[in-house]
Amino acid sequence: MPTTKTSRSRVPAAARVQRPQEGTAERREAILRAAMKVFATRGFHSASLVEIAEEVGMTHSGVIHHFGNKEQLLVAVLAFRDDDDVVTFEDHKAPKGAAFLEHLILTAKQNAERPGIIQGYTVLSAESVTDGHPAQEYFRERFVGLRDMLTDALRIVTEDDLPASTLDEAASAIIATMDGLQVQWLLDANAVDMPVSLRMAINGVLRELHAMRQDAASE
Amino acid sequence: MPTTKTSRSRVPAAARVQRPQEGTAERREAILRAAMKVFATRGFHSASLVEIAEEVGMTHSGVIHHFGNKEQLLVAVLAFRDDDDVVTFEDHKAPKGAAFLEHLILTAKQNAERPGIIQGYTVLSAESVTDGHPAQEYFRERFVGLRDMLTDALRIVTEDDLPASTLDEAASAIIATMDGLQVQWLLDANAVDMPVSLRMAINGVLRELHAMRQDAASE
Numbered sequence: 074m075p076t077t078k079t080s081r082s083r084v085p086a087a088a089r090v091q092r093p094q095e096g097t098a099e100r101r102e103a104i105l106r107a108a109m110k111v112f113a114t115r116g117f118h119s120a121s122l123v124e125i126a127e128e129v130g131m132t133h134s135g136v137i138h139h140f141g142n143k144e145q146l147l148v149a150v151l152a153f154r155d156d157d158d159v160v161t162f163e164d165h166k167a168p169k170g171a172a173f174l175e176h177l178i179l180t181a182k183q184n185a186e187r188p189g190i191i192q193g194y195t196v197l198s199a200e201s202v203t204d205g206h207p208a209q210e211y212f213r214e215r216f217v218g219l220r221d222m223l224t225d226a227l228r229i230v231t232e233d234d235l236p237a238s239t240l241d242e243a244a245s246a247i248i249a250t251m252d253g254l255q256v257q258w259l260l261d262a263n264a265v266d267m268p269v270s271l272r273m274a275i276n277g278v279l280r281e282l283h284a285m286r287q288d289a290a291s292e
Numbered sequence: 293m294p295t296t297k298t299s300r301s302r303v304p305a306a307a308r309v310q311r312p313q314e315g316t317a318e319r320r321e322a323i324l325r326a327a328m329k330v331f332a333t334r335g336f337h338s339a340s341l342v343e344i345a346e347e348v349g350m351t352h353s354g355v356i357h358h359f360g361n362k363e364q365l366l367v368a369v370l371a372f373r374d375d376d377d378v379v380t381f382e383d384h385k386a387p388k389g390a391a392f393l394e395h396l397i398l399t400a401k402q403n404a405e406r407p408g409i410i411q412g413y414t415v416l417s418a419e420s421v422t423d424g425h426p427a428q429e430y431f432r433e434r435f436v437g438l439r440d441m442l443t444d445a446l447r448i449v450t451e452d453d454l455p456a457s458t459l460d461e462a463a464s465a466i467i468a469t470m471d472g473l474q475v476q477w478l479l480d481a482n483a484v485d486m487p488v489s490l491r492m493a494i495n496g497v498l499r500e501l502h503a504m505r506q507d508a509a510s511e
Contacts, residue, residue, distance in 0.1 A: 114423045118337050196421060200419065202415060246489040250465050254472075274468075277465075
């Protein structure tokens with residue numbers, strides 16, 4: 074947040090607000106939800122802080138006060154989304170092995186009930202490959218994390234019988250299927266059944282890995 | 293193209309140009325290639341006609357003269373891309389059955405040599421789900437066409453033994469894998485081997501369909 078000459082803005086936001094702490098947290102959350110909605114419908118570059126502010130009945134400078142600028146707001150939106158995410162990172166209570174794969178299919182099913190979140194994820198992840206996009210590092214790390222989680226699950230399911238590179242390739246394919254199905258589904262929800270197609274891909278990849286193990290065993 | 297009061301602009305562009313027809317075609321192609329590059333690096337909404345014009349050493353109004361406006365230029369870029377595309381629509385010489393699936397894997401391999409085209413496709417297809425995006429209809433129809441081609445190929449491979457809905461679900465999964473791998477690869481080319489992961493998904497889906505046929509036969 075840029076510093077200004079008024080004493081008011083040198084005081085941390087939390088100390089300044091007279092209402093209970095919950096008020097600020099709720100206000101911030103309302104801005105994050107509005108920002109996700111506007112980023113999803115316009116994309117990051119076309120989204121305006123004015124429109125986000127209007128969504129929550131706030132001024133542009135009110136949003137700036139809470140989040141600094143549009144780039145910082147995007148980073149906050151992505152971090153916020155993770156808390157809400159069915160595929161949680163670094164969740165040591167995450168299901169393991171085959172149960173993790175089932176969890177992904179359940180996620181695809183739940184995703185069909187939350188098109189706004191899915192649209193935001195789809196638009197921002199693809200937009201992040203454009204030059205200098207502020208979410209590029211976020212999504213690069215997100216995919217590293219997802220691949221690791223899936224590789225672990227596949228290692229358990231295949232009983233540590235296959236090379237890490239093979240498990241990585243399988244993990245990339247499964248994550249890709251989830252993401253690619255979202256684009257098709259957002260364009261034409263009636264044409265695509267995300268959980269059914271994802272289950273087909275996951276079952277298929279497991280069959281392929283199983284065949285590779287048998288080939289390796291018979292050599 | 294908007295009409296103006298000068299007699300010059302009421303004459304069709306082709307009749308007006310004194311150079312041979314090739315000159316106009318080459319100029320248009322240069323603009324389309326520049327536009328694809330700028331759309332890929334900025335996204336459609338953030339791309340400016342001025343930047344596209346600068347790429348080809350032309351004025352903004354020169355680009356307008358050839359393509360009307362940014363929306364029309366995008367539509368022309370997408371149509372142009374298809375001519376250049378490895379996955380060609382309505383190509384009656386397209387390989388059939390298992391050969392079509394091999395063709396997709398070859399395409400994924402060739403795609404790794406043309407990051408600019410892949411970035412354009414990835415950014416524009418995901419951006420097309422945003423409200424009122426001018427490429428929405430294009431991508432919706434593109435996916436319908438791709439699913440049909442893949443469903444046909446899978447029908448041949450599975451000897452017409454499975455319901456159309458199952459083949460559709462499998463086709464969606466395979467297309468999704470191709471598209472999703474591109475996002476991961478654009479963010480981190482060393483982390484993803486597109487043709488290897490795609491082959492794993494395709495082989496896997498074929499194994500799953502084969503198992504479904506066996507289940508159906510033994511019932």
